[in-house]
Amino acid sequence: MPPIQSPKGTRDILPADMAAWDEIYATHARVAEAHGYRAIQTPIFEATEMFERGIGAGTDIVDKEMYSFETSGGDRLTLRPEATPATLRAVLGAHLDQERRPVRVHYAGPMFRHDRPQRGRYRQLHQIGVEAIGERSPVIDAEVIEIGWRFYEALGIDGIDLQINSLGDLDDRRRYRQMLVDFYTPHLAGLCDDCRRRIEINPLRLLDCNQDAHLAAIAPPASNALSPASSEYFESVLGCLRDAGITCTINRHLVRGLDYYAHTAFEFWHTSLHGAQNALGGGGRYDGLAEVLGFPATPGVGYALGVDRALIVLQDAGAGPAAATDADxxxxxxxxxxxxxxxxxxxxxxxxxxxxxxxxxxxxxxxxxxxxxxxxxxxxxxxxxxxxxxxxxxxxxxxxxxxxxxxxxxxxxxxxxxxxxxxxxxx
RNA sequence: GUGGCCAUAGCUCAGCUGGUUAGAGUGCCAGGUUGUGGCCCUGGAGGUCGAGGGUUCAAAUCCCUCUGGCCACCCCA
Missing domain, CATH: 3.40.50.800 (Anticodon-binding domain)
Structure with missing residues (x-):
């Protein structure tokens, strides 16, 4: 009988590795708290319905990556694949936004996605993040981005490539969706199978398809659909980042696929991570999410960063804390x-x-x-x-x-x- | 979920086109020292060669299945 091993896509963090993990968590907490963000913890599992509504049918996460189960009492539950919906649920459920706005929180913990495992890609993955809930302002968008930026800086990770885009408000997005459908429909026959599906479910995803990249290159950019107010909002965010000394790359193919995302979307890339796992983390503004979860409309913005991937970058650079000793x-x-x-x-x-x-x-x-x-x-x-x-x-x-x-x-x-x-x- | 590469001692790896009891380095334990370390010398333990099945007189080596890791997709952190 072969010995029991840890489930596929999971791993043990052994004593020798804990110092590096602790440093990442402690650094993130320190940087976030320096900006007035306070720690929050939510359950590891939640009602399946929350993710179905909050992340959305048609996304890979909900359609095929969730660890869902039914209790003997008949409750449909899911191991959380990400933390944003639950954090928003917790903050609004406790009416914290009635006391101050925005509510600034940071979190850290494991998430679960049933992917095919690879280096830097696990079924139990670890994320750290912040959310600023209750205020729509370019200053807040930039604040959140800056925390992530300062976090990597404090860790000693160089070569962060901040990718940023805006898809405008909800009306702009609807308009842009239609523009993309109109643009792609004449080319329907030449599209890959996935894109033919995307055009129905999630037209924005057409833009980051590798096979049909030649079309994406000539597709109308999101900026065409932005209202003057949305353009101004995006410019303000960029201005705040510039003032903070943060450099970024405007990437008009960068999309957050969910309908309630609005305005700013961003990802932290790193040159040492190749291929599919080049994103260290990402985030954006999600002004429509609260309503989808049944709460009063409440704007929010946040990010989630992959701890596992930050660790890879640190290790590849030969950095990281000295090995801890057992005793003095x-x-x-x-x-x-x-x-x-x-x-x-x-x-x-x-x-x-x-x-x-x-x-x-x-x-x-x-x-x-x-x-x-x-x-x-x-x-x-x-x-x-x-x-x-x-x-x-x-x-x-x-x-x-x-x-x-x-x-x-x-x-x-x-x-x-x-x-x-x-x-x-x-x- | 699709396709490909890989799996030998705790760790890093040898093992040629199938051929006796599967090796090295390192680590571990012990001895060299009745109570003084990081070095050195000597010895020892430790492997059903990832698991299961098949081909063969004979399998770590060839074939199939499974498990796990990695890579490219898909997608994301």
Missing amino acids: VVVCSLGAESVGYAAALARQLRAAGHRVILDAAERRLDRKLRNADRLGARVCVIVGDNELAARTAMVRDLGQRDQQSVAVDAVNNTVTAILGCGGEGDK
Whole structure:
């Protein structure tokens, strides 16, 4: 019988990798909170209907990528494929928008999509994001984009390519949809199978089809359908970004496929991610979403960034935090008699705030010292029969390679002094 | 969901057109030192060659199925 493995498209984050993950989450939280965004958490699963309405039939996510199930009580539930609908539901459901506008929140957590797995593409994927709910203003659009930009900057990721586009308000979008249908219909016979389906379901998606790219290149740009007010809105967003020193590429093929998206759409691309996975993250304004979910019309804008992909970029660049050590102090007993004494010393050191491993194994001291090195400890406290009898301990500075015998009561201070001076010795 | 490449020790990989008990480096454990480390020397453990089936006197090697990873699509993070 083969051993159980993690389900396809999922993976374990092992202790050695956790530092990099923690850094990404902590950096994002710090940058978002520097802009006044507060953390929020929503359930991992939600009513299936929320995603059907909030993401929309006709999208790949809803049509074929959701982990949906029915409870014994008959509820239709789905593991969340993204966080925006639930975040909006939570904020509006709790009436937070009645207290202040916009409501600024950030989140982090796993999402689930039944895709075919690849590098940087998982069935359990991890996203971090922000949402600003309750205000329609180009300043807010730019603020959200800037947070994402500063996040990558703070992580030390260079080469971010910000792609941006505007599809105008809901009326503009309807107009643009029709323009595209009119443009593509004469070419219907020459379109690929997918596009013949798209023209019915989601004409905006025609633009980013690779096979029919020659048509997309000459299709009318979205700017043709923008009302003067929408154009002005987009120009304002671009102006804010320019003032912030953020460079972007205007990409008129960039679309968010859902009907309630409006105005600004953007993605963060990176040159080191090739092919299908070139997007590190994306977002946009979703002024129609609240109504679709049954709430009063409420504008909103946000983004979602892929943690898994940010990690790939960091690793490919050879960046990332130094490997974490297991402990600062290892307490070694010598012989069975001193185990209890060593354990008490370890306890005493932990109470003083140190990270301490007790090595009570029956083996030679040189092996224990070697082990202490590998654990990344800087101090080793050695106790055997002599120390037990004299109520002392041998405190060894692993960096300096020297040691002193001190009384039990002085152990904490001695260890603290060695760790505190920050001396790494010749390690 | 479609098509392709791949899977040998904990890790990185050898293993020629099928041919005895499947190897190396590294890591792990132990000894070299009655209680002093990062090096070195010696020894040891560890593999039903991803799983299952088939062809053959004989399969890590050839064929089929499954599982998983990767790549290109599709789409997205």
